Amino acid sequence: MTPAHPNRALPAMDPSPAIIGRIDEPVIVRRPETRKTPILIASPHSGRTYPPDIIAQAALPLPVLRRSEDAYMDLLVEPGPGIGITTILAPFPRVFIDPNRSTRELDRELFADFSGDETGDTPHVQAGLGVVPRISADGRPIYTQPLDLAEARRRIATYYRPYHGAIEVELQAACDVFGMGLLLDMHSMPAAAGGGIDAVLGDRHGTSCDPEIMARIEAAFRDAGLTVRRNQPYAGGYTTAFYGRPKDCRHAVQIEINRGLYLDETRVTRSGTFAALQTVLTTVLTDLAAVNWHENRL
Numbered sequence: 001m002t003p004a005h006p007n008r009a010l011p012a013m014d015p016s017p018a019i020i021g022r023i024d025e026p027v028i029v030r031r032p033e034t035r036k037t038p039i040l041i042a043s044p045h046s047g048r049t050y051p052p053d054i055i056a057q058a059a060l061p062l063p064v065l066r067r068s069e070d071a072y073m074d075l076l077v078e079p080g081p082g083i084g085i086t087t088i089l090a091p092f093p094r095v096f097i098d099p100n101r102s103t104r105e106l107d108r109e110l111f112a113d114f115s116g117d118e119t120g121d122t123p124h125v126q127a128g129l130g131v132v133p134r135i136s137a138d139g140r141p142i143y144t145q146p147l148d149l150a151e152a153r154r155r156i157a158t159y160y161r162p163y164h165g166a167i168e169v170e171l172q173a174a175c176d177v178f179g180m181g182l183l184l185d186m187h188s189m190p191a192a193a194g195g196g197i198d199a200v201l202g203d204r205h206g207t208s209c210d211p212e213i214m215a216r217i218e219a220a221f222r223d224a225g226l227t228v229r230r231n232q233p234y235a236g237g238y239t240t241a242f243y244g245r246p247k248d249c250r251h252a253v254q255i256e257i258n259r260g261l262y263l264d265e266t267r268v269t270r271s272g273t274f275a276a277l278q279t280v281l282t283t284v285l286t287d288l289a290a291v292n293w294h295e296n297r298l
Contacts, residue, residue, distance in 0.1 A: 072270055
């Protein structure tokens with residue numbers, strides 16, 4: 001599938017549904033009427049409801065904050081429950097709390113009362129992209145002043161833990177019914193990072209997913225006309241590493257979709273090819289959902 005030009009003209013009808021308001025549900029779980037497959041879809045970075053307090057604290061305007069989103073991924077996978085796939089969505093924005101990080105990835109530069117015992121000093125933290133990000137997608141500071149650690153703990157308790165709790169519940173349910181669970185962690189990547197590739201599939205270099213399952217996923221993408229690469233430049237983040245335990249019949253794959261296929265990256269609005277990509281991804285998911293994983297356990 002040839003990526004759309006990231007600055008192509010957009011339909012006038014395309015809305016910008018970012019909301020400044022209270023988040024009433026920390027996680028949204030959409031289940032099918034009948035559980036037909038052990039596949040789960042998670043979208044940790046498509047949330048676009050911005051609490052008023054983050055807007056008040058932010059050094060950047062909302063349109064710039066939104067560039068950190070995997071924008072509209074929740075809408076791209078919206079057909080999932082109709083196919084029989086449970087979807088788990090984070091409604092909160094990535095710049096507020098990032099559920100694809102460990103809770104120990106706290107940034108010493110962001111918190112006024114930081115304690116060295118409360119961090120995992122990972123490359124993400126060093127880059128300002130810890131569990132509470134310090135910088136935006138374009139490298140600018142998000143906040144006007146340091147935060148208190150109590151605020152990080154509140155966000156983790158209120159938003160992060162319910163999101164991961166939902167993944168754990170649904171993954172265990174899949175294991176109970178099918179003898180295995182397969183988590184597809186859905187993300188989008190900047191068109192420039194994709195290098196002309198439509199999708200990058202990350203399995204932590206073969207450690208988070210059985211190789212035969214990974215090959216079946218890759219085939220589904222290729223059969224739908226998408227160009228695919230494995231693990232470069234994205235091998236999978238915290239979610240993939242944490243839930244991907246093939247020896248326990250739990251498999252996890254991070255999927256990065258080229259934003260040039262469906263998004264105006266500057267304005268964070270859907271492009272004219274959004275519907276076409278949604279149709280292609282629905283074909284991929286329908287193909288995978290049709291596999292009789294229970295009888296063909298790998």
